[in-house]
Amino acid sequence: MEPVVALLHVVIAIINFSKANETACTLQGETVYPQLWKNGNIIVGGIFPFHSSWEIRDLSYVAMPPPLKCMSLDFRAFQYSQSLIFAIEEINNSSSLLPGVSLGYKIYDTCSSMAMGVKVAMALINGNVNSGLGEPCTKPDQVQAIIGDTASSPCMAIAKSIGPFSVPIISHFATCECLSDKKKYPSFLRTIPSDYYQSRALAEMVRHFDWTWVGAIRSDDDYGNSGMATFTKVAEQLGVCLEYSLPFVRTYSKEKTMRIIEQIKSSTSRVIVAFLVHWDFEMLLHAFFEHNITGYQLVGTESWISDSAVATLDKNNILQGAIGLAIPKTKVTGLKDFILDINPLKSSGTAIFNKFWEALFKCKYITQNDSGDTRMCTGKEKLSDVENTFTDMSLLPIFSNVYKGVYAVAHTLHDLLGCQNNLCPTKKQPDPLTFLEHLKRVRFKTKDGEEVYFDKNGDPAARYEIINWQRSKEHQHEFVTVGFYDSSFPAHNRLAVNMTTIMWAQSSNHVPTSVCSESCPPGTRKAVQKGKPVCCFDCIPCAEGEISNITDSVTCEQCHKEYWSNPHRDKCVKKEIEYLSYEEIMGISLTTISIVGAFMTIIIAIIFYRYKNTPIVKANNSELSFLLLFSLTLCFLCSLTFIGQPSEWSCMLRHTAFGITFVLCISCVLGKTIVVLMAFRATLPGSNVMKWFGPPQQRLSVLAFTLIQVLICLLWLTISPPFPFKNLKHNKEKIILECGLGSPIGFWAVLGYIGLLAILCFVLAFLTRKLPDNFNEAKFITFSMLIFCAVWITFIPAYVSSPGKFTVAVEIFAILASSFAFLFCIFLPKCYIILLKPEKNSKRHMMGKIPLKP
Secondary structure, eight states: OHHHHHHHHHHHHHHHHHTTTSSOOOOOSOOOOOSEEEOOSEEEEEEEOSEEEEOOOOOOSSSOOOOOOEEEEOHHHHHHHHHHHHHHHHHHTOSSSSTTOOEEEEEEEOTTOHHHHHHHHHHHHHOOOOOOTTSOOOOOOOOSEEEOOSSHHHHHHHHHHHGGGTOOEEESSOOOGGGGOTTTOTTEEESSOOHHHHHHHHHHHHHHTTOOEEEEEEESSHHHHHHHHHHHHHHHHTTOEEEEEEEEOTTOOHHHHHHHHHHHHHOOOOEEEEEOOHHHHHHHHHHHHHTTOOSOEEEEOTTTTTOHHHHTTOTTSTTTTOEEEEOOOOOOTTHHHHHTOOHHHHHHOHHHHHHHHHHHHTOBOOOTTOOTTSOBOOSOOOGGGOOSTTTOOTTHHHHHHHHHHHHHHHHHHHHHTTOBTTBOSOOOOOOHHHHHHHHHTOEEEOTTSOEEEOOTTSOOOOEEEEEEEEEOTTSOEEEEEEEEEETTSOGGGSEEEOGGGOOBGGGBSSOOOOOSSOOOOTTEEEEEOTTSOTTSEEEEEOOTTEEOOSTTOSSOEEOOTTEEEOTTSSSEEEOEEEOOOSSSHHHHHHHHHHHHHHHHHHHHHHHHHHTTTSHHHHTTOHHHHHHHHHHHHHHHHHGGGGSSSOOHHHHHHHHHHHHHHHHHHHHHHHHHHHHHHHHHHHTSTTOOGGGGSSHHHHHHHHHHHHHHHHHHHHHHHHHSOOEEEEEOSSOTTEEEEEEEOSOHHHHHHHHHHHHHHHHHHHHHHHHTTTOSOSSOHHHHHHHHHHHHHHHHHHHHHHHHHOOTHHHHHHHHHHHHHHHHHHIIIIIHHHHHHHHHOGGGOSHHHHHTOSOOOO
8 A cells, every 4th residue: 555655745735846837736635844954954754663663544536544653662763864964964064065055854754655655755856834824935945966765765765756856865785686777767776785785686696505405585665675676686696595485474374384394394494594674584584483493504694694683683592603795894983972862862752762761761751640650751861881782783784874875975066166265156056967977976085084986886895794693601602793795896706705713503613515416426427306396306327328426416427439438437437449459368378379370381281292292182282282372371471460459551451461361262272173184084985184284384373363463452552541540439438459341351351362262163173072082081071161261151140249359359250260171181191191101102002003911
């Protein structure tokens, strides 16, 4: 209802203002008078809530509302008014500031009502003199500026009402960010920082203590709602979530208050951000006490965090360890003593002073209605005998804000009146709009050295002290400064906190924990729980090949392709490099077998050379036998090129050497097979085939077959040669060093040509396996080719499916197996006869013409 009443008063005041130039007028509505006043050349207005509440009235909206009946004196407002009076008296006594110009004041009581605030503001700028009927209306001088009000919502109503008249209103305690909007409130200024900064400072402070899961309670007015909206926005940007954000007003019913209490009890957060005006917080504190709400870490605003009056209500140590932002302590010489001197109040207004005196000393002045048992006031009571809100100086920084507001007005007047050399040429009150524009640009230092100025939004510089509630040895609350916040500093330096000096809730020396989910360690990532805020999450281990090396990582980073994640998933480590090396057991084994095979081949060659003139050696072209032994030696040795770290030359050498040596080997075997077949044909009557395949032809055939493979290899190496590369796909945890084929067609052409010769050789050997000699070499060639074909047929699927270094091992095995097949099947039987059965090493025996004795 208050906004409606306020609007009604505004309309009436504007009507009165518009009729000021008429010949006759009457003042509409009841007259409001200042509670404290003093005449002067220029008047400064003051609006303070001397009462904290009013009597509830029934409004019909068809008649003028009855006068407001104010209740519950608020001693803080008297302290604010004393600060205003002190500043004016100090200026009037100054010879350097406004010399010869006296400042007066009119201070009104709003009863904490927005409607009354608007009404008294209109009275200050429009005049409040009730002229008689028919008498000309005379408009008294309007006030130069208004100091007040104490809360944000009344200031919004007042500033919006008087904005069109360009009369500045300077608040000492209204912090709502919304008041910085100069389009809506063009004449509003303040000497206390905006909640734009306080809300951000609170959010940064909460994040600084690693509280990511907090509850919030706010005053259900412009101050609380606007401040909490900014806090919530910044908190979300910093990774802080609100479990709940509840509105609260001191006039809430017990049912509403109980729902808030139940919400707090059922919550899991242990930190409560209380964005409340002090009278709302006092009622909430009382509710906490009734329902035994203890153990929570309270975070407060400048409205109550440094107020000793709130501390006196803490009966259950609920606020032990509370921390919050306060206006920095300032020194104004003489202000404290002046506030505690009641004489200025007594001389300024008798009616309000009597009420103040009775409430201060709990006595009554003599009236006819007083009962006999009421303690009467003598007027000689001493402040030293009482201890209450009025004697508490914990809000001295706020009192100094009133002081600075008055001085801002005085310095602006000093400039506009052209005062210099202890003389002001004129005492005429400046035009409101001109005064307002100059006031916005004023910049000065107080007598104690503090610099005062307003920014483009009419706000001062934002500086805060971080206050911590601690219990002294005398079991009294102490407000200990544990840090600072200065918005003018760079972002990373704005907040400074001395953690070692803080006492936390329940007298703990450790920072309380308030999180929805415990931090995710390195090696995991956060995954938000479905339907819950981002601060509630599960810790998911990083996948293979991914890591997170910081706490509470949102994502896992993929390791570089040559690195892999360690078992803890918190570091990328170099992948193990794998290739068939000479140092490992498999490499050593294959190397040993290769060398043994080559050594055996050389031994056999020596034996054959030693017995080269014997029939068994001469039986089948000894030149082809020696050439075959030479090629087998190369076959055994070429397997060594497959072992060791692949290089560009080793990759080209291993495949080409393998292809050429095996073709040379098979060409020799094929030549021997053809010789056996031709020799059999030569024994037939009339046959003369041997002259077509003598030693020259045999050598030429071996050369021709081998040259074809050489040409294939040269084409392969020219077009797309084998090359070393790192296989990163086969095994994610290892880098397999292997030789790429380059051109797969070249590789399979080499193998295909070997296979073609092997098949041809096998077919011919198979055809000659039953020739009638006692020592038919074709039988042994058939066996060797059978093993050779079997090995290489099984090699293909094994080669394709084998992983990593085993691919190379399979190829080496195939080379060694087929080489040993030739060596054992073709040459071992001959060595057996040469060394162990020399009697069979004769031409007659080999031709099968002399039977063996049993």
